[in-house]
Amino acid sequence: MTESTPKVMHPPAPGSPHTLLGRTVVAQGQLSANEDLLIEGQFQGNITLEDHCLTVGTEGHLKAEIRARQVVVQGSVTGNVTAREKVEIRRTGRLMGDLVAATVAIEEGAYFKGSIDISRGEKPEESQDVTALPRLEDREV
Amino acid sequence: MPFAAPAPSRALQLLWQHLAPIRHPHFLECGPVSQSTLDVLLLRGARLYVADLITPARQNTAAFWTRRGKTAVFLADDFLAQIPAIPPESISAICCWGLLDLLPREALPVLVERFYSLLQPGGVLFCILREPYLAAGAEARWWFETLTVVGSSAGKQKPFPYPAVTNREMERLFPDGNVKTFLTRSGRREVLGIK
Numbered sequence: 001m002t003e004s005t006p007k008v009m010h011p012p013a014p015g016s017p018h019t020l021l022g023r024t025v026v027a028q029g030q031l032s033a034n035e036d037l038l039i040e041g042q043f044q045g046n047i048t049l050e051d052h053c054l055t056v057g058t059e060g061h062l063k064a065e066i067r068a069r070q071v072v073v074q075g076s077v078t079g080n081v082t083a084r085e086k087v088e089i090r091r092t093g094r095l096m097g098d099l100v101a102a103t104v105a106i107e108e109g110a111y112f113k114g115s116i117d118i119s120r121g122e123k124p125e126e127s128q129d130v131t132a133l134p135r136l137e138d139r140e141v
Numbered sequence: 142m143p144f145a146a147p148a149p150s151r152a153l154q155l156l157w158q159h160l161a162p163i164r165h166p167h168f169l170e171c172g173p174v175s176q177s178t179l180d181v182l183l184l185r186g187a188r189l190y191v192a193d194l195i196t197p198a199r200q201n202t203a204a205f206w207t208r209r210g211k212t213a214v215f216l217a218d219d220f221l222a223q224i225p226a227i228p229p230e231s232i233s234a235i236c237c238w239g240l241l242d243l244l245p246r247e248a249l250p251v252l253v254e255r256f257y258s259l260l261q262p263g264g265v266l267f268c269i270l271r272e273p274y275l276a277a278g279a280e281a282r283w284w285f286e287t288l289t290v291v292g293s294s295a296g297k298q299k300p301f302p303y304p305a306v307t308n309r310e311m312e313r314l315f316p317d318g319n320v321k322t323f324l325t326r327s328g329r330r331e332v333l334g335i336k
Contacts, residue, residue, distance in 0.1 A: 104183065106172075115225065
């Protein structure tokens with residue numbers, strides 16, 4: 001699963017939707033998977049879950065370039081995040097890096113520093129027509 | 142915190158008229174980012190940079206102050222280091238909301254100069270300044286309800302830490318002095334500086 005093969009602690013209960021990297025896991029390297037992943041430990045490197053969801057738990061600390069279908073940040077992430085669908089930063093989350101996603105949700109109280117770019121399939125009709133705004137008769141002081 | 146009624150903004154109308162030809166404007170948001178602001182700006186096609194300068198300014202964060210002798214000195218360069226890496230002259234608009242009312246006078250020239258360096262020619266700095274008679278409200282927050290409507294929390298408890306910035310000061314702060322000021326009924330002025 002990874003070059004450094006982080007040890008998986010507290011394997012998820014049967015039926016759990018996530019593979020869990022527990023809070024005592026410290027790993028670095030390349031991580032890719034074909035299943036959803038919950039990280040509560042520390043990881044440094046690259047994470048690729050092209051068709052799945054990465055959740056950074058409240059105890060998770062990542063310094064990583066992340067590519068996934070969906071990313072949920074409840075802990076701390078430093079690095080760029082690319083999500084095909086959605087990035088969510090929950091109120092306990094901290095993300096420092098550049099986001100590219102189709103949808104971005106940031107809860108009040110979350111910390112974010114970086115840039116946000118929407119991955120868009122160039123549809124001009126989706127942009128609001130600001131040229132149609134009424135002209136101003138400026139009341140300047 | 143109670144919310145004030147969303148208010149149409151004449152300054153934002155002018156801002157968007159100014160940016161109308163730009164299909165994907167680059168925005169710098171200097172407040173704690175709200176979901177509404179995200180939705181409005183991203184739907185407009187903006188690339189959004191976020192650096193919450195307002196929260197540490199409002200909290201008067203100790204990390205940005207030092208003492209030289211008996212004088213407290215604001216560390217403007219450390220404060221500005223919170224802005225993410227942005228190419229110079231690449232930003233179409235900067236929303237700094239009420240930030241200028243929360244910083245000491247000596248920090249304002251450095252701050253505005255930095256903003257100016259990030260703005261592309263024709264770029265716009267949007268800010269909200271209190272009127273001198275408004276003594277409290279430093280905890281207020283603002284966001285985009287729509288492209289031209291400003292939402293706000295009606296903070297009225299926390300006193301402003303510094304005297305109000307006058308229109309003339311704003312004209313001196315902004316290089317070339319191309320500043321437009323709009324009165325509102327909320328005790329605040331909306332100000333556009335156009336590069």
